[in-house]
Amino acid sequence: MAESGKSIVGNIDWLVLLLYLSCVTMGWLNIYAVVYTPEHPMSMFDLSNRSGQQLLWIGTASLLIIAIMVVDHKFYDTFAYVIYGVVILLLVAVLFMAADIKGSRSWIKLGNFSLQPAEFAKLATSLALAKYLGDPTLKLQDWKDYKYVALIIGLPAVLILLSNETGTTLVFASFLIMLYREGLPGIILVIGIVMAALLIVTLLVNKWFVVAAIIVLVALVIWLMPKMARRRGGALTSILFGVGMIITVLGVDFFINDVLQKHQSNRIRVLIDPYSDPQGAGWNVIQSKIAIGSGGLMGKGFLQGTQTKFDFVPEQDTDFIFCTVGEEHGFVGALVVIGLFMGLISRLVILAERQRTRFGRVYGYCVAGIFLFHFLVNIGMTIGFMPVIGIPLPFFSYGGSSLWGFTILLFIFLKIDSQRPFALK
Template sequence: MYRNDEITRNIDWMTVILYMACVMMGWLNVFAAVYSPEDHTSIFDFSNNAGKQLMWIGTSVILIICILVIHHRFYDSFAYIFYGIMILLLLLVLVAGTNINGSRSWFKFGAVSIQPAEFAKVATSLALARFLDAPGINLTKRKDLMYIAGIIGLPAMLIIASNETGSTLVFASFVIMLYREGLPGFIPAIGIAAAALLILSLIVPKLYIFLAIAVLALIVIWMLPRYNRTPTNILSISLIGLIMMGVVTGVDFFVNDVLQKHQRNRIKVLIDPNIDPLGVGWNVTQAKIAIGSGRLHGKGFLEGTQTKFDFVPEQSTDFIFCTIGEEHGFVGSAIVVAIFIGLLCRLIFLAERQRSKFSRVYGYCVAGIIFFHVMVNIGMTIGIMPVIGIPLPFFSYGGSSLWSFTILLFIFLKLDSRRTSMFARG
């Protein structure tokens, strides 16, 4: 057994301080995003998003206390149960959920809306940590890879069925953890190559890509040692080249017949931001104008004109970084990015010092998820990532987002605090 004072003594306070900085800066910027001299003048006005966010922050404190008080073995022992409950909720939301902005992924309780997809990341992280912690698991075995693909793929498919593409793509962040735990490097390399081919196929004429693949295959064959230049190896390399050509050929079908119209538009805007600045490119165009107008030091707190006149949609949620850039400029934006980099570096450091594989795997899941959210969210506001609608951790308005990231982070801090206690006892 252990005393409760050990929890506060051994918890990593540097991470807690970074968390608090993100949450408080997020709250101030949510207020700036909804501020109006005529309608909303108080940050404590519970009729606007800033006031509501304060309530979510308060309830997050209660969640933190509960997480830290519960015994650390609880998260390991009940990992699969959490996962099973989350799968049931994802199934239930498809039937009984409320449709918000074209996505049936919300449970609505009066004025409060909860999105199970946000919490699915926590449950999946725990389930993966529990599975990989089992004896004999090896990421080079096909059977184990299939189990892992099932753990990740099942909630991802249910989320995409509710038309939440952005939340589904976040599950790709688990590749970071899997690579750390021994996933063969060629698997993520294939994914990166497929994404690169997709983008190139939309920019470069396909004939040029075919020629480049053929030349590359010939170079690889020529560079093989003579004793490895067997008919089998030559056939394998040629087959890979043909598969790559097949992927390029199928891009048009994928983009035009598989993707929905708004998804096609987002890819087109990513490739050519000026394709339709008053239509499909409006969000990205206005976001870049807002961030650029902040220049070095910004226009000042509550002085953002792009923000005040609602030029950027979803200003307090998905595009909260626009408010940061406009009102606090390059300096403020750099500080926010530096805080996230510091948080991610700290999480990796904590994960590496864990004495149990369960804690290490879970820690890398936390770092991977936060990294993916930050990279994509900030990237889409400056036009280097497609607009897929995922929040900026701890900054964007929303109870489900804040709760899920708080739970995700503090479960790991609980596991880490127990590690340091065990180490101290030697």
């Protein structure tokens, strides 16, 4: 099931490959900056520290890339459901076999090696969705079709949530971007955005003021609505939408205090005001913003970050790796990293749009959506714009499962795209 090296190399998108190599290299250097100490300098190749271990993961990821590009591209379509089933079994196994690490049961230990199946669930779900939606006769106009899509997305999401990996579970919301491209009504996205905005507004403003504002807004819409639209049920729709918003507002307290776990509700509160718990839930965000702000325009210089060296920010080589970028390389360095991700995601969308098969397009949008979600949320939480939910920055954060998962996810798409000239519509 292998293909010739000439057909692979000749058609691979070199821009995406260059962006990948840039991100991986910069990520590795920033991991070394985190673990480096002037008092005990060490080589970045030393396998006893995380920079050396990350380099080992990068090496094994390179082998995975070669394997992906050699295997026939039809393999990923043919065995999409098999891959999905295997990952589902691993997610179930995690619930029974994994040890509790910081309140999460998400790692399977195989000797000295640890595997996090949740990182590969995003890949498996993307392939399964591409396989199901790849049917050219499927129009996504029947709720029966959405039922199966919801099952494909929801099953791994629920299993990951049961292992107490809330952040990774939320990543599955990124598939809405692909579904919107494939025909999901835009009103569903609008409703989701409105409800999320109401949650934040209700935390900032007295809920009864918000309720009053909704009532006034609905009344104005009905009053200004043309008579024709009113006869067609537009007024009733506006009222029902308003009632839904009011229920959302009144349910915020219950959701935060009785549905979410204590540490999750604390993260939402510190998003509004980090100094409400400066020594607890707000500590990470406060120190993260101090670290990034201290870098100024050009940064303190490579290996010169003081906030990094004294471990003020927890998880600085994983979830908060962007702090190191901001402190040591400043505003300019942060812009470079943001530019790399924006360039990568934009290019992925372009590649997805030019696919000649629906399987390739759906999978490409899944990949782009996942990267966009990780990019926005990870950087957003380090600067206080997003709640701290503990998801990595692709190719920058330390971790073998993370690097492998993102690498496989990306290069399967590059493999599919490399065969685009030979694909039949």
